[in-house]
Amino acid sequence: MKAFKAPKTSLGDLDAEAAAILITAAADVAIIVDAAGAVRDVAFNSESLAEELAGQDSWLGKPWIDTVAPDSRAKVESLLADSDAVAGRQWRHVNLLSARGASVPILFSAVRIGDGSRAVAFGRDLRQLSALQQRLLEAQQSLDRDYSRLRHAETRYRMLFQLWSDPVLILDPQAQKVTETNQAADRLLGRTPRRPAGRDFLEIFDPKGREAVELLLSGVRATGRADEVRVQLEEDSKDIIVSASPFRQESTTYLLVRLGIPVADANAIVLPKAKTKLLKLVENVPDAFVVTGQDGRIMTANAAFLDMAQLANEDQALGEPLERWLGQPGVELEVLTASLRQRGPVRLFVTTMRGEYGATTEVEISAVSVMNGVGPCYGFAIRDVGPRVTAPARASTRTPRSVEQLTELIGQVPLKDLVREATDVIERLCIEAALELTGDNRASAAEMLGLSRQSLYVKLRRYGLGDLPADGSEQG
CATH class of the missing domain: 3.30.450.20 (PAS domain)
Structure with missing residues (x-):
């Protein structure tokens, strides 16, 4: 001092x-x-x-x-x-x-x-300084926790990457250099300390296959997706199926490249070409198709189902219960699966689908049950039957005249058609009763029913009641 x-x-x-x-x-x-x-x-x-x-x-x-x-x-x-x-x-x-x-x-x-x-x-x-120190300490602790979580997550994903049974490589698409490989890829490509991961990716394949692989990578970079290609390795001429998908890390785009071995072993299932085409058709049909396990959770779904459920990709649907998007939760899916177990295939079950963002669609569902290993799995074909242009009803269309006739239609037509038929039956019976009570006085009958005379004449012509002139002129 x-x-x-x-x-x-x-x-x-x-x-x-x-x-x-x-x-x-x-x-x-x-x-x-x-x-x-x-x-x-x-x-x-x-x-x-x-x-x-x-x-x-x-x-x-x-x-x-x-x-x-x-x-x-x-x-x-x-x-x-x-x-x-x-x-x-x-x-x-x-x-x-x-x-x-x-x-x-x-x-x-x-x-x-x-x-x-x-x-x-x-x-x-020192209160302000103490408050700043406390906030700094909390921020530091939060950073430490986040760093610890990221470190553990990275460890888990690296372990999964290395233990993945399929050969997988991480590729820098700009330089076309391999940045990382898992153990299965090392075994397939014969990687040694003399052959680091930074090798040129196209050198792995024979000269004929390099052009096909380069086109595959160009398609993935341009559109985010591309069909797989079948090529041969440079060293042992082994057939390999190459597929790729992009992902971003620290503002840089990388490619996850999977090398599939198209060789059927004792546990593998090789589909005929016709069946493979059928699966591709199911994936691209305009009607939604989804497969669930015995517990009602989704195992796979096509693109139409993802669009109807307003989902970005299939991963958002996998493992989720189908009733999350279907009809009344806990009711309709249970009815469908019970019917599948007891009566077999279900056709034209009418319900609604709810999208993730609130969109509601009227749908018809047909379902089937097939055995899969130790238990059944269920396939659901879901068709959008929302508002559409329909031909006007004809007077000659057969309409049930009684409740008994209406009940005979149960199981033959969808529920919404049954409701429409029931409305027509009730409306026709009311008009017949009004005409009978008024002694066929159509003006009084229209007043009793709360209709205009013109509306009553339209309904009489629709149901074929009374003798109406063909030219449309009516008399009270």
């Missing part, structure tokens, strides 16, 4: 009031302590600190050591002991106790004045 060179001359006759003003201005809080360590007076230069330490009048006459937190008592004793020193005074972090019991961090330094019977403790408010 460097003191004033001539304090008596420069400060002049400094009285107690002036000293109090200087002390208050020099610190956020100032405490006068007597020789016994008791608080004699307190002054604040910070309104917020004065409010935080409201009730400080009760400190007067009490030992200063009793107004601080237990962990700060030793620091107060050290401050008072060092207050006699002219140089080398220490600043101590002391936690004062507020009226509500909270700790208020203050940085204190003490100075003996006069004949040494009094000491002034100058305090600086």
Whole structure:
């Protein structure tokens, strides 16, 4: 500490009031302590600190050591002991106790004045600094947790990548260099320490196959997807099926390249070309098709189902229950699966599908059950039967005339057609009853039914009731 060179001359006759003003201005809080360590007076230069330490009048006459937190008592004793020193005074972090019991961090330094019977403790408010330190600590802890999660996730994915049974490579599409390979790819390509992962990708294949692979990579870069190609390896002329898909990492696009071995072993199933074409047709038909397990969870779905359910890719549907998008949850899928188990294939089951973003579509479902290993799996063909242009109903169309005839149609026509037929039957019976009650007075019948005469004549012609002129002229 460097003191004033001539304090008596420069400060002049400094009285107690002036000293109090200087002390208050020099610190956020100032405490006068007597020789016994008791608080004699307190002054604040910070309104917020004065409010935080409201009730400080009760400190007067009490030992200063009793107004601080237990962990700060030793620091107060050290401050008072060092207050006699002219140089080398220490600043101590002391936690004062507020009226509500909270700790208020203050940085204190003490100075003996006069004949040494009094000491002034100058305090600086550390609340803002403490809050900043706390936020910094929380941010650091959050970063540590995020880093730990990322590290564990990377470890898991690297383990899965290495244990994947199919040969897989990570490719830089711009330089066409291999950046990473898994163990299966190393075994297939015969990688050794002399052949690092940074080799040219096209060198893996024979000259005839390089052009096909290069076209495949160009298609993936341009559209994000491409058909697989079958080529041969350069070293042993082994047939390989090459497929690729892009992914992004740190604003850079890489390709995940899978090398499939088209050799049927004892456990493999090789589909005939006709069956393979059939699967491709199912994938691209305009009607939705989805396969679920015995528990109703989706195993695979075609593009039309993804569009109807408003999903971006198949991964969002896999493992999810079909009833999440179908009809009334917990009801209609249970009815469908129960019917499949007990009666076999289901045809034209009418319901609705709900998309992820609220779109609702009227659909008809046909379903079938097939055995798959130890249990059945279910296939659902879902057709959109929403609003469409239909031919106007003809007067000659056969309409059921009674409830008995209507019930005979159950199981033969869809539910929505049954509802329409039931409405027509009820409407026809009401018109016949009104005509009978009014003695075939059509004006009175129209009034009784709440219809205009013209509307009644239209319905009479529709249902073939009464003798109406062919030219459309009617009489009451």
